[in-house]
Amino acid sequence: MITAELREDIAALEDTVRRFARERIAPNADAWDQAQGFPRELYREAAALGLLGLGYPESLGGTPAPYALRNAMSVALARHGGSGGVMASLFSHNIGLPPVLRHGTEALQREVIPSVLRGERIAALAITEPGGGSDVAALRTTARRDGGDYVIDGEKVFITSGMRADWITLAVRTGEPGSRGAGGISMIVVPGDTPGLSRTQLHKMGWHASDTAHLRFDGVRVPARYLLAEEGAGFKIIMSNFNGERLAMSAMALGFCEACYDEALDWARQRKTFGSALVDKQVIRHRLMDMKMRIDATRAWLASVTVMADEGRLEADPECVAQVCLLIDPAANNLNFSDPP
Known part of the structure; x- marks a missing residue:
């Protein structure tokens, strides 16, 4: 359940992530693609904002956070940063560290995790x-x-x-x-x-x-x-790890869908044909509304699955696992909006 306090936390986090993505990622995304990578300093910058440590224990340098917060971060980074490549590498620890956190000895956790959450190691x-x-x-x-x-x-x-x-x-x-x-x-x-x-x-x-x-x-x-x-014990560890990965990827896909919609709407408002903007034409408005409808449906589905995950059902509840697996397919497929404006 999302409380009023959690809503405030989500709004504050989204604001921080939006500024970070617009200032540090979006302006550099094309150059980093051409360079086949981004500066290692970006890890430290994200760590300083607390982004790398979301969902990890304070004792290891992290910030305990529900999936509602973590997914909100993923959506905002994807929407305003616009680079799947940057997100994949910048947050690769979120698929590499959970097995260590859940199944490593205390000594191993302390050896591996804190320096990664500080952005010093990858x-x-x-x-x-x-x-x-x-x-x-x-x-x-x-x-x-x-x-x-x-x-x-x-x-x-x-x-x-x-x-x-x-x-x-x-x-x-x-x-x-x-x-x-x-x-x-x-x-x-x-x-x-x-x-x-x-x-x-x-x-x-x-x-x-x-x-x-x-x-x-x-x-x-x-x-x-x-x-x-x-x-x-590896097979079970891997299958469990995939559940969290799928949920995060669904949130990323939703953010990228929102980015596509933002750009399509902006273009439709700017582009003029036959004396009027594209957005003034009914067929274009219908297409934009179809995009928004699919985005909002995915957002609602993600919110529902996120509640299940925050109830502790992501690891063992077959219904929650099934919902995550079902969610990721339409979330990703929404990126394939046909015939954009």
Whole structure:
């Protein structure tokens, strides 16, 4: 339930995010796309505003916050910053750190999380592989126990923040050699400066400002204390992590839809044909209203799912999980407004 106090907090956060996005992201988005990345200082700037720490415990340098606040931040950044690439890398810690927060030891949490929330270090999640894509059950990267260490061999692809990540939350197979399926999958944290880790920058069709990499692990040795939970618990950890990721992406998609609508409406007001502005023509007004109707429907759906998430249902309630999975498809598809004005 959104209280009057929470509404005030959301409004204040949206104002902060709007100014940050308009002043620091939007004016530089094209240049950062051409440069294939954005300055590392942006992490520290976002951290100073408290944006990186939303949803994390105070004891680790964060600010506890409901999903209602976190989603409001995502919507505002997408709407006023207009760069999915910047958002993907700037907030890659929100997919890389939750497994550490939920399943890492207290010592590991204190080693990894605070510096990331301060914008001093970068965290990434590495699951996707060249042969199986995001089919988690098909992953082949292995981690074998050797004394007090794990030795990792394999590769990952399309890893956001992969080129400069200081901490990589990695999905590996710790089961029997050659095993497949959901069993035997584990999660382990890999420091970015570990010998045997190599990185290749990937060039994409879009989101050029997002640091995206192909990672290779050749005999990478990490202490066993970097294992999250226990061996074989990885599949469940990953599936749970996907729920939060889908919810955040739905909020981003809504923000981008609003940005598209803002630009379409602005253009329709400026563009003159046959003596009048496009917005004065009925067919254009109908199209704009169709866009707004779909945006408002998505906003209401997101709000409903957000309430469920803030009730603690995102991790285990099948209905909430189903709603998140259903939500992300139309939220993203709304970006494909056909025949814009």
